Every structure is written in structure tokens, then in C-alpha cells.
Amino acid sequence: MQTPGEAVCATPGETQALGARFAAALEEGAVLSLEGTLGAGKTQFVKGFAAALGHEGEVSSPTFTLVHEYAARVAMVHFDWYRLEEAADVIGLGWDDYLAGGETLLVEWGDKFPELLPPGVWRLRFEIEGEGRVVKWERTA
Numbered sequence: 173m174q175t176p177g178e179a180v181c182a183t184p185g186e187t188q189a190l191g192a193r194f195a196a197a198l199e200e201g202a203v204l205s206l207e208g209t210l211g212a213g214k215t216q217f218v219k220g221f222a223a224a225l226g227h228e229g230e231v232s233s234p235t236f237t238l239v240h241e242y243a244a245r246v247a248m249v250h251f252d253w254y255r256l257e258e259a260a261d262v263i264g265l266g267w268d269d270y271l272a273g274g275e276t277l278l279v280e281w282g283d284k285f286p287e288l289l290p291p292g293v294w295r296l297r298f299e300i301e302g303e304g305r306v307v308k309w310e311r312t313a
């Protein structure tokens with residue numbers, strides 16, 4: 173996966189396909205911060221990512237449950253920081269243990285607490301453009 177990069181996703185299926193591309197390209201233990209407004213396609217991306225790794229169940233924003241763990245071909249953990257008010261709330265969910273655990277981590281609204289994102293995180297920005305979505309990403313140093 174090139175960094176930085178950009179993709180135009182005209183449909184939800186194309187956003188899922190972008191997620192699948194990332195799943196194929198990234199190593200287990202990658203951390204992805206999925207950023208952009210409500211409805212921008214972050215969860216659609218995670219759906220495609222998880223399905224590509226063999227997850228067959230549902231994928232939804234953990235807006236209220238905060239964390240969803242998926243037993244796909246790699247262990248994947250899906251966070252949503254939308255409702256969290258301070259970094260301490262994220263720490264309280266065991267964030268440091270997740271980082272140390274080597275699972276693949278996908279964080280919706282990761283830009284709320286950028287100080288918690290580790291070196292090497294992939295930051296993806298989802299923007300609504302008419303009917304479609306534009307996704308821009310970079311891997312930080």
C-alpha cells in the first residue's frame with residue numbers, strides 16, 4: 173500500500189473494497205485511525221477489511237459498546253472513540269494492552285486523541301464528495 177495515497181470510492185462496495193485492499197497489504201498488528209464525519213464510510217471500510225480476513229459476522233460502529241473484537245484470520249479489534257471525552261477513557265479501556273498485544277487495531281474517530289496513536293499508524297481521512305467518498309491516507313513516521 174503506497175503512502176501517502178488517495179482513492180475515490182463511488183459506492184459503499186468500493187469503500188469496502190478499499191478496506192479489503194488494506195487488509196491484504198498490511199501486516200498483523202497494524203493500527204489504522206479512521207477519520208471523517210458521521211456517515212463518511214469508516215464502518216463500510218472496516219466491513220470490507222474484516223470480510224477480507226474471513227470474518228463472517230456483522231460489523232457495526234462500536235459507538236456505544238466502544239470495542240468490538242473479531243476473530244478473523246488475524247485478531248482484529250474495532251474501536252469507536254466518538255463518544256469518549258478524554259484520553260483517560262481510552263486508556264481505561266485497556267488501550268496500552270491492545271497496543272502491546274499485537275492485534276490489528278482499527279479506530280473510528282482516532283483523530284479525537286491523536287496523542288494516543290502509536291508511531292507507524294495509518295491515518296485515513298474519509299470525505300463525502302457528492303454521492304461518493306474520497307479517502308486520503310498516509311502512514312505516519
Ligand SMILES: Nc1ncnc2c1ncn2[C@@H]1O[C@H](COP(=O)(O)OP(=O)(O)OP(=O)(O)O)[C@@H](O)[C@H]1O
Pocket residue numbers: 181182183184185186187208209210211212213214215216217233254280298303304305
Ligand atoms: N461511496 C460510499 N462509501 C461508503 N459509504 C457510502 C458511500 N455512498 C453512500 N454511503 C452510505 O454512507 C453510509 C456510511 O456509513 P458508515 O457507517 O460507514 O459511516 P461512518 O463513517 O462509520 O459513520 P459514524 O461516524 O457514524 O460511525 C452508509 O449508509 C453507506 O451506505
Ligand SMILES: [Mg+2]
Pocket residue numbers: 214215232233280
Ligand atoms: Mg462508523
